[in-house]
Amino acid sequence: MAKSGYLRVLISAENSAQANTILDALLGKKLVAGGMITKGPAKVWWKGEIVEMEYYNISVLTKEMHRKAVIAQVKQVSVEEVPMIALFPLEGNKELLDWIDVSIR
Numbered sequence: 231m232a233k234s235g236y237l238r239v240l241i242s243a244e245n246s247a248q249a250n251t252i253l254d255a256l257l258g259k260k261l262v263a264g265g266m267i268t269k270g271p272a273k274v275w276w277k278g279e280i281v282e283m284e285y286y287n288i289s290v291l292t293k294e295m296h297r298k299a300v301i302a303q304v305k306q307v308s309v310e311e312v313p314m315i316a317l318f319p320l321e322g323n324k325e326l327l328d329w330i331d332v333s334i335r
Contacts, residue, residue: 242314263333
């Protein structure tokens, strides 16, 4: 039987330092098993106009039981007026889900 109750969370950050601060805060509280930071160009509607920028995304793995705590921690640490916190159900191989279990309980 497949395990359920796992999430992949995408989180925005304005720069590398901010991305690392957010990821370190989540790891330090054992709310996520791990994360990957990526950088790339972005275009967004912001206050009535299209803004172009380099942007950072943090992709983390966690459990459903930590959903509210992850959101609260990101909001507390992020400097963005509207941090992006997008949550997606996660299915994966047994070894991946076991690693998440062991890492954050």
